[in-house]
Amino acid sequence: MPVLRGKKPAVTAGSRIPKLTAAATENQEEGPQVKRSSSPPHGAPKKRTAFIDITNAHKVQISIPGRKKETGKRQVKKTSSASVPAKNQANLKKSSSVSSEGTPAEKEKSDAEEEAQRDVEAPVEELVAATPPAVREVPAHLQKQVIPKEFDIDSEDTEDCYMCPEYAKDIFDYLKKREEKFVLCNYMPKQPTLNPEMRAILIDWLVEVQENFELYHETLYLAVKMMDHYLSKTPVHRELLQLVGSTTMLIASKFEERSPPCVDDFLYICDDAYKREELISMEASILQALSFDINIPIPYRFLRRYAKCVNAGMDTLTLARYYCEMSLMEMEMVSERGSLLASACLLMALVTKDLGGWSPILQFHSGYQTSDLAPVVQKLHAMLSAPPDDKLKSIRNKYSHKVFFEVATLPLVNIDVLEKALSPRDVTPP
Structure with missing residues (x-):
């Protein structure tokens, strides 16, 4: 659990990491929830029906063959003759030239032509429906992998939607492929003022931070990964190494934790060696160096x-x-x-x-x-x-x-x- 905001917990002797008190581990009650008003703010446009906004339903006119249309003006949709089969162009020209205010005899004739047209198109529709499903089979790269029964470890979680048993194997196969994007090498020769011992001391300190703040282990691993990727791209002076470590822990906390510690908590564990503006600036620098792609497989x-x-x-x-x-x-x-x-x-x-x-x-x-x-x-x-x-x-x-x-x-x-x-x-x- 993160420490309480506004209070600095007691500091244990010989360590910069604060020791969480009993009050800091208690669940905090959430504040009153403010219900949003459904009325629009002053000067805002009136709320329109979502169905009309999405589908333009007020512009759609449904035409049912065989039903007599109501009297009144009728809008004729312009259709390019090049997109219509040759056998239907004659009927299209006739129907386009017919006015909706014609005589009943003309309307009956139009209905008869539509009925004849349906009789011509019916065999074509039946032929399409009779097409064997083999023609529309799923591509090989989209087919679900068949897992042998003796290797199936997810079927027992069928009733647990949080375990995603249908996609678990695919998810980890995807993460394994994604690792190739984040392969690192020994970047220490690019860091003139750093060495492996300094990095080890920093990670040892981050483990202590993770334990005192009671963060997830995923947060620790992700912070170390982001730190390594940032150091492989950007030279950092040894005086800013702790700032890099604490900032990556802050970013990882935002990514993994339900209730991440705030900026002031990370400034405090650094013994106020850095200012708030420096930490926020470092956060922006790390995210830009990583192209905001921080979902690194751990x-x-x-x-x-x-x-x-x-x-x-x-x-x-x-x-x-x-x-x-x-x-x-x-x-x-x-x-x-x-x-x-x-x-x-x-x-x-x-x-x-x-x-x-x-x-x-x-x-x-x-x-x-x-x-x-x-x-x-x-x-x-x-x-x-x-x-x-x-x-x-x-x-x-x-x-x-x-x-x-x-x-x-x-x-x-x-x-x-x-x-x-x-x-x-x-x-x-x-």
């Missing part, structure tokens, strides 16, 4: 999806989340696609919990084989086996709590066990 979403494939428990999923969150601080992992990183973290968690390796159902939904995961798994194991840095301990402390099953205290799986899990031959799903 590994956390793929991780939850793939864990569902094997019905992984919360302890196993949390262990994979710990590995994935630790990878955020590694510059070497910036270039890895989110879906591939999530798959490698889940495989490590499954092997650590002795729950098997990369099964065919995971291969079907992720699109990765064990040979694809091997390089990333080896990088993750080397990262986790390195001596911990005392300056970067927010993630380890976070996942050492009972709420997160104390997964950070679990021993790291042996590299030989991992290599054995990666060695089986890939099984191509049907």
Whole structure:
């Protein structure tokens, strides 16, 4: 929950991040809702009927063949003779020249001609209706993918409209394709005043911000992604690095959270090192650099999806989340696609919990084989086996709590066990 507006929460010793008080976590009552007046403001045009505005129904005249029309003036629609078949041009000229004020005999003659015309067109309509449906089949690229029954993980959510079971597979396939637009490389050589250690310290601080504000994990991952993309495009001085991190967290909060923290909250956690105008200006600069395309696929979403494939428990999923969150601080992992990183973290968690390796159902939904995961798994194991840095301990402390099953205290799986899990031959799903 974001902190209360207008009050600065108490600051814990040795940290710039405010510690949320009990009052800050309570639900706030919403203010009275103001009902909008249905009458237009003074000087505004009168409200017109929506049906008429949309369809111009007041200009439409329905003509029913065989029914005698009412006396009065009749508007004849001009029709180009080039667009009418040759066999109907004679009838068109006759009907165009007939006045609506003609004699009853002329009207009966017109009705008889319309009846004859319907008799001519009837066989054509029957022929069109008899056209086999194979001619109008759906194109191959629009046909829905057939999921084998043994790989179907969404049918159980048929009654839950929020899970979108009909489109879940298509959504994640789309996100996986969209990743190709956001592939990064090591951008640190473009930053003359920054280095990987500064980036790791900033992300460690952002994890602390996310935990104190009780933001979603998706907000943290999206903020880091936006920060990396911005730094890959724009040189930033080290004094503004914290401003970049807090601004991307603000943008991610607006994108992910139901009740995002306000600008003043982010200025406060920066110890008032920046002004409000600077943060707003940085927000505009980041959005322009990213072309306002901030819906970047993040590994956390793929991780939850793939864990569902094997019905992984919360302890196993949390262990994979710990590995994935630790990878955020590694510059070497910036270039890895989110879906591939999530798959490698889940495989490590499954092997650590002795729950098997990369099964065919995971291969079907992720699109990765064990040979694809091997390089990333080896990088993750080397990262986790390195001596911990005392300056970067927010993630380890976070996942050492009972709420997160104390997964950070679990021993790291042996590299030989991992290599054995990666060695089986890939099984191509049907």
